[in-house]
Amino acid sequence: MTVLRQIPFGIFLALATGAVSCGRSGTGATADPKAGTGAVNDHRSPTWRPAGATDVPTPATRLPAPPRPPTANPDPLPPAGSDVPADRRALQVVDGRERAVDADVAREAGLVLVDLSDDWAPVIFADGKAPDGSVLPNRYRAVFVGLANDRTDGDGQPVGPGDRNYLELLGIPPSLSVLRARMLQDAPQICADVDLTKLLAVQEIPTWGATTEKKEMARHEARGARLESIRQEMGAADLGALASRGAIAPTNAQNATQTKSATQNPTKIARDVKTHLRFIAERAAFAEVEKRVSCEGLLPPSAHHKAGRYDTAMRTAVYNFQQKHAVLAQGDLNRATLEAMAKPPLELDFAALRRALTERAVHAGAIVEDGSATNAPSAGQEPATYLGADGERHPVPNLAAAATDAVLAALDLVTPDEALAFFRRHPSQDFRRLRVAVRFPERPEYYQAGRLMDLSAEIDRGDVWYDFPFDAKGNRVPQPRERYPTFTLYTKWRGERVPLVRWRTTVGSWRSELASDGQEYYSFKISDVGPRVWRHIVAAPVWLPPVSSPLGSMVKEKRVNGGFVNVTNYDETGPGYLSAYGLVAAIHEQFRRGPDGPVYSDNGIRTHGSFDYLSLRGRFSHGCHRLYNNLAVRVFSFVIAHRKSRTMGPVELNFRRTFWSAGDLYDLRLPNRGFYFELDPPILVETLEGRIRGERQTPVLGYVRKPGVKYRTVKPPPLTDSPDSKAGGGGEP
Secondary structure: OEEOOOOOOOOOOOOEEOOOOOOOOOOOOOOOOOOOOOOOOOOOEOOOOOOOOOOOOOOOOOOOOOOOOOOOOOOOOOEOOOOOOHHHEEEEEEOOEEEEEEHHHHHHOOOEEEEOOOOOOOHHHOOEEOOOOOEEOOOHHHHHHHHHOOOEOOOOOEOOOOOOOOOHHHOOOOOHHHHHHHHHHHOOOOOOOOOHHHHOOOOOEOOOOHHHHHHHHHHHHHHHHHHHHHHHHHOOOOHHHHHHHOOOOOOOHHHHHHHHHHHOOHHHHHHHHHHHHHHHHHHHHHHHHHHHHHHOOOOOHHHOOOOOOOOHHHHHHHHHHHHHOOOOOOOOEOHHHHHHHOOOHHHHHHHHHHHHHHHHHHHHHOOOOOOOOOOOOOOOOOOOEEEOOOOOEEEOOOHHHHHHHHHHHHHOOOOHHHHHHHHHHOOHHHHHOOEEEEOOOOOOOOOOOOOOOOEEEEEEOOEEEOOOOEOOOOOEOOOOOOOOOEEEEEEEEOOEEEEEEEEEOOOEOEEEEEOOOOOEEEEEOOOOOEEEEEEEEEEOOOOOOOOOOOHHHHEEEEEEOOEEEEEEOOOOOOOOOOOOOOOEEEEEEEEEEEOOEEEEEEEEEEEEEEOOHHHHHOOOEOOOEEEEHHHHHHHHHHHHHHOOEEEEEEEEEEEEEEEEEOOEEEEEEEEEEEEEEEEEEEEEEEEEOOEEEOOOOOOOOOOEOOOOOOOOOOOOOOOOOOHHHHHHOOOOO
């Protein structure tokens, strides 16, 4: 079964579908002794296989790609001897044949060991050591690994048979065993019955709720009947001809009076025809979407879907498709979704493998550059370069892509078919400890062996509007932005700052807030301007809900033992990928010099990961600076690798709050704040004011009434920060 995880996007919660086979065959449930020797362009020989490996499926019925010669390995190492223990072995492909090599020898040769095991987790989730040598357990690591392997859910509970997490967009890429199972299941499906011409004939397909959809369908039928009547009376060959003929008098004089009002406006007729034909094309494309998600097993017959309707089953199937293939949408049938559906499942799975290997590679190499600072600078910014020892300026390279290419080259995987063959050769138990020895591309000069990096960060708020976004009549006032907030990480090299990455982020703006009088108002959530420092980085952080938090958000429905029950909602508080602070956060602290040294204060602003990935495309936060979860994990793992830091481990909190909701008593317990790292010295992070737009040049301090809302009080209460909100920080989510 494919289960949609409970995600508070306001779209839908706890919707489930089945994922049984829809008339498919050849999915590979039976072992085949020939499967590992030449199926699907398998020119590599599996000479390294653990004893007892029998988990090899039957070859799928696919047309293999033309064979190609194996890629030459420039760093061949001798095979590992029998005396090399299993935990010291790594994989290498030489002359098209896999071999086990000694990991220590690989390191001495300057190769990087990239962890392909199912037990992998990012650097930021590794256990630490206290000064006395005792282990500081990072407990979220086990949760991360369980989620990546589809073994447990966000609460640490076992996932049901056949359930899938699909959490890549939320910062947890699938393990290679999960990708293996996915490719073996998807390989037979070429989805040949999907008409790509119809699927891609539209830019998007509007979707509605059940009531609105029914009205739109009725409106479409009525419009079609009206246009057909006009077409016949005007003698047009078809609707296209009707639109081009416009208000030509009807040939039937008897009906002239009847149709005069309908034909006297050629512009309206042409517009209605265009709308009608577009709707027809969208419905035709929707039928192809139904075929596509059914082909992939996301919309089985047991899903209780009514053809042509965007019902719960269909919405869940589309959402799972988007989550599975990392399409930035949340159930909407946008162009990116349609273009992804136009690709074969195996091609999409190969792209997922590449993305998963990218995360493994950047952590193994302690690199972060991904081309974002060089290829797509924002307005007014130059492509990132650095000064070399040769006196020339060089572009900051895309090390993430280059390292990923190196991993694929080391595995000798070029095509989806070759990746499929790789997974056929290696049963799932191989990925318990599999590593590959890779020659990474040379890093720029600003990486120096044994040298810590002089890192800093900058957040440009972009275009900022302090004006209230509604006029006196309650109409929304346009507040366009040409420059969006950006986050940039720098390293200092040869006396200048070198941008390593430049990513979109968020800043605060007008947000709805529950005041102390129990009513909701608008309040401008400011993002602090000026220099701050990152002193603490927190893996798996928690957010403390203020007393004013609506209690309804602190309860969720969860399936337990086959039934649904209400439980305390730890999704928002964390730790977890759905929490207000995501998987990792850096605390922005003000600082000043005191008589006994630096004095720090926390105004509640963070740079942190976020489950709300669409907010990174133009929406606002409550003051914090959001990043995609995986990028936040990348950048702060990079910081820990290249700065002097102390592992503090879990910081005790022992927060407890009991509350009533719908007549039931709930208990919220948060034993610690997260897993802390302390940077020494801290990293400077400065938030720039940006470009202030509109009439107001300073933010509004206080609550502002929502237009059209009747309030019980004469004036809003004063805007104050409660101790709880101060402790939580940032006012998120």
